Amino acid sequence: MVEFRGVSKLFGRPGGGRVEALSDVSFEVKPGDVVVVVGPSGAGKSTLLRLVTGEERPSRGAVLVDGVAVADLSARRLARLRRTLGIVSQPGRLLDECTVTENLTRVLRALGTGRREARERAATALGDAGLAAMRDARPAELAEGERRRLLLARALATRPRLLVADEPVARADPAELAAVAGLVRAAVRAGGTALVATAVPELAPTLQGRRLELAGGRLCPEAPAG
């Protein structure tokens, strides 16, 4: 489903010169996989995910989703691809002036979901994420872990084929880890695929997926999850 072929990504420095955020990264994510990319801050995890979502373009190599290079997609086709993805970005944006429920229904309605169905899907997603009691609260009233779960719920409410989640947990809290892992595994059981990036190494065994170690922009040899 997702394939990285010899991908490198370079960014310019403000004072001149370039920094290599990713260096010759190659790996594959098959349908139904749960792949967890683990690494410290600055390892290149966010850059890796942004190459999948089309927010960045590789400097070398290719990132393919369903056999099509993301960087070659027109704006219209990229939008079409993103409708099949559930994206949790870091930092994630929330609509602070809207309620928790409206943060989900606004997106669903903009994607063409009917009013009633959008409310139902939002209620289900919030319930699954343990946020039903906060449905009328504003994002500013949520704790950091609750905000991350809200971002995840919004991504999953669109029923994506591929979940691309950057830092879905804020810290190694067992309850948070279990809640997030439950959501991701449920989405995969429903026919999806998950590519997750995290600086919290405990998330990988909890998700029971493939673990990829990223350090200094380079992928270490694969280690099994758990």
Place this chain on the structure above:
Amino acid sequence: MAALVGGATLAGERALSAAVAGWRADLRLVAVLREAGGRRDPPEATLAAARALRGVAGVRYVSAELALAELRGVLGPRAEAIGRLPSNPVPARLEITPAADLDAAGLAALQQALARLPRVDEVQAAIGWVEPAERVARGLRQGGLALAALLAVIGLAAAIGAVARARRAGEDETAILRLAGVGETRLAVPLVLGAVGLTTLGTLLGLGALLLASQGGPAAAGPWLRAVFGLGPLPLLPLRTLAMLLAGGVGLGFLAALGGGRP
């Protein structure tokens, strides 16, 4: 404001044109004829030459006898004194009707050309008002439309600013929706609708004010216009012109969305 000023300019121009056309309908150049060897017969050669001049719509020959009879008619009871004169003092003349579209320079040229015709003694023409009237009409059109254009540019700049502010205020939501796969066209719709709505509303207000100040508007508007501007109600513009002004306002909205919608 642009619609109001532009519309008022066009309406004012129509009013002035109608007034000038009315005055021009009565405008005549009078070529006073001199007798040639005591002959009082119609000067066929002069008539033909006058008819052939550029800018002549019609020529009427008034014989000395007919001119005297017309003078008697004008003087009324006082015409008795003319009968005691030894001879007819009133000369024959040609009354030339100039073409309606002949401008001030053309009228002056026609006057000079008539003066050069055989048997023409002098040419009387009350045309001194035409050139100033043309200047006023030109100034009204150019000044009014220039002011309307300036107001349109100012309006456009204000609308672009409003759209840019709306875009910045909605940046978070736009980024979220873009990442969720909402297409650029769908993302642009609220901004476009907002911009078009803003400029259309402004144009409708301007056109509303224009209609209030036009013939067919409320009766109370007439005295107010005279008191404030010294003018009567403006002629009502044709529906097509009003529609064009409205379309211009709507078009400004699209331009504003284009200008203010880009990050």
